Amino acid sequence: MGRRSDHSPDELRELLVLSGHALMGERGFAKFSAREAARRAGYSVGTIYNVFGGLDSYLIAINSRTFRQWGAWLEAALIDAPSDRAGRIEALVRAYFGFAQNNQNVWMAIYDHRIDRSIEIASEDDAAREGLTSIVDREVASTLGLNDNDARRLVRSLIATVHGHCALWLTGSYALLEEKDPAGQAVDRVLEILTHHLTPSES
Amino acid sequence: MGRRSDHSPDELRELLVLSGHALMGERGFAKFSAREAARRAGYSVGTIYNVFGGLDSYLIAINSRTFRQWGAWLEAALIDAPSDRAGRIEALVRAYFGFAQNNQNVWMAIYDHRIDRSIEIASEDDAAREGLTSIVDREVASTLGLNDNDARRLVRSLIATVHGHCALWLTGSYALLEEKDPAGQAVDRVLEILTHHLTPSES
DNA sequence: TTTTTAATTGAACACTGTTTAATTCCATGA
DNA sequence: TCATGGAATTAAACAGTGTTCAATTAAAAA
Numbered sequence: 180m181g182r183r184s185d186h187s188p189d190e191l192r193e194l195l196v197l198s199g200h201a202l203m204g205e206r207g208f209a210k211f212s213a214r215e216a217a218r219r220a221g222y223s224v225g226t227i228y229n230v231f232g233g234l235d236s237y238l239i240a241i242n243s244r245t246f247r248q249w250g251a252w253l254e255a256a257l258i259d260a261p262s263d264r265a266g267r268i269e270a271l272v273r274a275y276f277g278f279a280q281n282n283q284n285v286w287m288a289i290y291d292h293r294i295d296r297s298i299e300i301a302s303e304d305d306a307a308r309e310g311l312t313s314i315v316d317r318e319v320a321s322t323l324g325l326n327d328n329d330a331r332r333l334v335r336s337l338i339a340t341v342h343g344h345c346a347l348w349l350t351g352s353y354a355l356l357e358e359k360d361p362a363g364q365a366v367d368r369v370l371e372i373l374t375h376h377l378t379p380s381e382s
Numbered sequence: 383m384g385r386r387s388d389h390s391p392d393e394l395r396e397l398l399v400l401s402g403h404a405l406m407g408e409r410g411f412a413k414f415s416a417r418e419a420a421r422r423a424g425y426s427v428g429t430i431y432n433v434f435g436g437l438d439s440y441l442i443a444i445n446s447r448t449f450r451q452w453g454a455w456l457e458a459a460l461i462d463a464p465s466d467r468a469g470r471i472e473a474l475v476r477a478y479f480g481f482a483q484n485n486q487n488v489w490m491a492i493y494d495h496r497i498d499r500s501i502e503i504a505s506e507d508d509a510a511r512e513g514l515t516s517i518v519d520r521e522v523a524s525t526l527g528l529n530d531n532d533a534r535r536l537v538r539s540l541i542a543t544v545h546g547h548c549a550l551w552l553t554g555s556y557a558l559l560e561e562k563d564p565a566g567q568a569v570d571r572v573l574e575i576l577t578h579h580l581t582p583s584e585s
Numbered sequence: 586t587t588t589t590t591a592a593t594t595g596a597a598c599a600c601t602g603t604t605t606a607a608t609t610c611c612a613t614g615a
Numbered sequence: 616t617c618a619t620g621g622a623a624t625t626a627a628a629c630a631g632t633g634t635t636c637a638a639t640t641a642a643a644a645a
Contacts, residue, residue, distance in 0.1 A: 207496075209496065212631085212632070212633090213632085213633070214631090214632075214633085222593075222594090223593070223594055223595070224594090224595095224633080224634085225592095225593065225594060225595080225634095225635085225636090226592080226593060226594085228633095228634075228635080229592070229593075233634090234633065234634085290549070290553055290555065291494070293410075293412065293553060293554075294554065296554065308556040309556070311556075312556065312557055332561065332567065335557045335558055335561060335567075336547065336561075336567040336568075336570075336571055338550075338557045339543075339546040339547040339549075339550045339551075339557060339558060339564075339567070339568075340542075340543045340546050340547075340571060341546070342546040342549070342550055342557070343542040343543050343544070343545040343546020343547065343549065344539065344542040344543075344546065346493070346542075346545070346546065346549060347541075347542045347545055348542075350493055350496060351496075351497065351499065352493065353511040353512070353514075353515065354515055354538045354541045354542060354545070355538055355542060358535065358538060358539075361542075364535065364538075364539040364542070365539075365542075367539075368539055368543060368571075368575055371574065371575050371578040372571055372574050372575060374578075375574040375577075394623095415600085415601070415602090416601090416602070417600090417601075417602080425624075425625090426624070426625050426626075427602080427603085427625090428603095428604090428605090428623095428624065428625060428626085429623080429624060429625085431602095431603075431604085432623070432624075436603090437602065437603085
């Protein structure tokens with residue numbers, strides 16, 4: 180069992196997040212077990228409560244790791260993307276789907292974990308979430324002839340549009356059960372929406 | 383405790399679905415307990431396994447009830463809706479959101495319950511799910527100048543679009559945290575998309 | 586070296602879902 | 616009317632879970 184000289188507080192925190200994230204990837208949210216995650220890290224459950232204060236905060240930390248990986252995945256995809264607007268949008272949406280498909284369990288865990296509004300999320304975890312939308316902000320909003328606030332709202336609405344397709348697809352929900360290319364549908368919808376928000380000179 | 387003369391098999395099935403549905407509404411999927419649902423119906427857990435064969439089938443039956451209520455809610459909203467196309471679409475989307483907001487726990491349980499692909503859903507439960515999309519089919523697809531298959535795909539993509547807004551909103555996800563009128567955003571996106579798929583004479 | 590302080594554990598508690606032997610009840614036949 | 620066969624129902628057992636907290640252990644301070 181772990182001795183406190185084995186790891187600094189930060190190392191221990193990281194170690195637990197790593198083992199928890201790996202377990203989440205194997206089992207998914209429904210079958211996740213904090214006991215098992217601690218066991219695999221070489222510690223006992225209590226340590227998780229010491230380090231994170233509670234299960235919710237631990238799960239938030241695990242999901243934050245997913246958010247950071249997701250952001251990096253999108254950035255990587257944008258490097259190889261074409262330079263025209265439609266091409267970049269398509270690359271972004273397909274990368275969104277690609278990450279979700281290649282990391283189904285941890286991706287879905289983000290939305291499976293319902294956080295009570297009373298619990299406040301640490302600024303570091305908040306940043307991980309914000310990082311993702313800021314990529315889309317940078318990629319989409321700046322090209323639109325809208326004031327900042329309208330652009331912000333539109334970007335978030337576009338994220339919701341893509342999310343809806345991805346979520347219904349990966350959860351195997353009825354609506355998209357027979358759809359062969361959900362990402363393609365999402366791309367089409369996003370581009371259709373965007374043409375409505377371009378100034379004439381941009382279209 | 384329940385005696386078998388108290389209820390016919392069908393009545394018992396219905397009784398258990400009712401108590402389970404009520405409990406789901408109170409507690410939500412994460413805190414749902416089959417034991418407690420059976421207890422409130424006046425039976426013990428084992429009865430649920432007898433009647434439904436397993437927890438998954440029980441949850442499917444509970445969610446089917448939600449689907450039927452949801453469908454009825456939409457139909458009711460369409461009766462009072464204006465007769466112009468945009469007005470009816472808006473009424474439909476807002477009713478979609480309205481049901482979800484007024485029945486948060488049971489609505490989310492639909493998507494929280496991940497059904498293993500191996501488990502087959504009874505035709506009755508399938509119909510409950512299909513009923514919902516068929517409402518949108520009837521309301522939207524027939525007005526479009528598309529062949530049947532394209533219209534089907536588009537309708538499902540529109541459902542995914544609305545679902546994404548509703549899901550991110552109700553789960554309190556980051557993207558829509560500050561959005562005051564998520565339903566309005568969904569309506570706008572749907573209408574923007576639809577104008578792309580209308581024949582010139584319809585627009 | 587002893588004392589203090591903090592990290593870590595392990596056990597207890599009240600719950601789950603799931604299975605199965607035992608019980609209880611009902612309908613049928615004598 | 617009463618016994619019996621069979622089906623509905625239960626209770627108990629099992630292996631887990633999250634959560635808390637006294638007891639223990641190890642490192643740091645004195």
